[in-house]
Amino acid sequence: MALDSILPGAIVRRSSHDVEFDRVLGGGIVPGSITLIGGQPGIGKSTLLLQVALSWQGKVLYVSGEESAEQIKMRADRVNQQKSQTYILAETHLEAVIKEVGVVEPDLIIVDSIQTVYTNTLESAPGTVSQVRDCTSILQRLAKEQNIPVIVIGHITKEGSLAGPKILEHVVDTVLQFEGDRHHSFRILRTLKNRFGSTDEIGIYEMMQHGMIPVENPFKIFLQEKSNLSGSAVAATLEGQRPMLIEVQALVGNAVYGTPQRSTTGFDLRRMHMLLAVLEKRCGLFFGQMDVFLNIAGGLRVTDPATDLAVVAALVSSLEDLTMPPQTCLAGEVGLSGEIRSVQRLEQRIAEAGRLGFEQIFIPAAQATALDVKPGSMRLVQVGHIQELYDQLF
Ligand SMILES: Nc1ncnc2c1ncn2[C@@H]1O[C@H](COP(=O)(O)OP(=O)(O)OP(=O)(O)O)[C@@H](O)[C@H]1O
Ligand SMILES: [Mg+2]
Structure with missing residues (x-):
């Protein structure tokens, strides 16, 4: 068939009536598509999908091989009292x-x-590579032939990848990952692959007594307990396409037991080692005999390189025991010579910081000229090198 002779068919999407779920899928569920959602045990996969089932406008067949119909009924009562057309098949x-x-x-x-x-x-036996692969293919065919969307839950291995063959991810149209720290209540739904939309979107939920509640203002979770002591700095990061302000906490102290300890939660340890080395070499600050602990508040895991600047600020703030100026946040990547490098979508980060009441933001000097924002009441502090950051901050 000639490509030119094919009429453009718009993708029809059906809303799941869950704003966050629709968002990660690119606007809703596509009929005939197959979606895989993975996540650690107990993170809330069944809860989330049961909610999707209960709010779906139409008939849903919820197949459970893990729980009895009574268990699912109990969960349904916990999350939603409304009538639905959900059929349970154990x-x-x-x-x-x-x-x-x-x-x-x-x-x-x-x-x-x-x-x-x-x-x-x-x-x-069920759960073996060949069973998982064949069952997925059968479900995929069912979805395509009958034009019914299918969502399958997949377990995750200890290492964090989806259990079962990699081929699983090739067979399905969309792969979502549900993640979060078990000791914290928020959960993030991330798109790893999407044949019908971008993979930059994330959905944020808070796990409450009555189920997963969409969080429209993540600020509430990640900054509400922010301390005003030394060692705390706020990073203007991007999670997917969503700007988020998060607190970075550092604790630097004399090593009590011979070898200094270095540990991070929610941030790459090697990256912190690199930033410490840069601070030593380019600013003459010595962490040699110090224990260094770094924590991203709220249990979040960040990979955005723009977090570097806040990490550096938090480390220095703790080392020198100086607090950061109030209502201040930072965005910038730090290079090996201590230079502060440009970051993606700076305008969006500045806008979000302004919206949340921040008064000043440290940004890469190189980017300031290209900036197309009216800063409004926000003070933009341009920094080109971490030494400048140090001089400006403390
Ligand atoms: N009555 C309750 N009130 C509040 N939270 C509850 C209640 N019952 C269960 N939960 C929470 O729901 C979580 C389990 O969610 P769910 O069963 O949806 O997870 P899952 O990802 O499907 O787990 P699994 O991998 O075992 O299937 C538990 O971690 C628990 O904290
Ligand atoms: Mg489950």
Whole structure:
């Protein structure tokens, strides 16, 4: 078929009536698509998808190989009291599931989890590589042929990758990851692959007594307990496309036990080692005999290089026991010579900081000229090198 002869068919999406879930999918669920959602045990995958099922406008077949119908009913009562057209099938035999699809005629199918279902065509046990792969392919065919969207839950291995073959990720249209720190209540839904939208979106939820509550203002979670002591700095980061202000905390103290300890939570340890080396070499600050602990508040894990500047500020603030000026945040990547490098979407970060009441932001000097923002009441402090940052801050 000639490409030119194909009429452009717009992607029709159906809303899940969960703003965060729709957002990560690129605007809603695409009929006939198959989505895989992975996450650590107990993170809330079943809760989230049951909520999606309950708020879906139409018939849903929720297949559970992990829990009994009564257990699911209890969860449903906990998260939602409204009437819904959700059918529960506690079944692991895929052929029986397909039969039930013919009876119920759902317009959304949820399978919890892909590791528990098995097909007759193979003799191996559920959860084995071949079973997981074949069951996914069968479900994918079902989705395409009957134009029903299918969402499957997948377990995650200790190392953090989706259990089962990598091929699983190739077969499905969309791969989502549900993550968060078990000891904190917020959860992040991330897109790892999406054939129908960008992979830059994230969804944020707070896990409450009555289920996953979408968080429209992440600031509330990540900054509400911010301290005004030394060692605390705020980074204007980007998570996916969403600007977020997060608190970086550092604790630098004399090493009590011979070898100094270095540890990080939520930030790459090697990156911190690099930043410490740069501070030593370019600013003459010595951390040699110091214990250094770094923590991203709220249990968040950040990878945005623009966090560097706040990490450096927090480290120096703790080392010198000087507090940061109030209502101040930072965005900038630090290079090996101590130079402060440009970051992505600076305007967006500045806008978010302004919206949240910050009064000044430290930004890479190189980017200031290209900036297309009316700073308003925000003071933009341009810094080109970490030595300048030090002089300006303390
Ligand atoms: N009655 C309750 N009130 C508040 N929170 C609860 C209640 N029951 C369970 N939870 C929370 O829900 C979480 C379990 O969520 P869920 O079963 O959706 O996770 P999951 O990712 O599906 O786990 P698994 O991998 O075991 O299937 C638990 O960690 C628990 O903290
Ligand atoms: Mg579950």
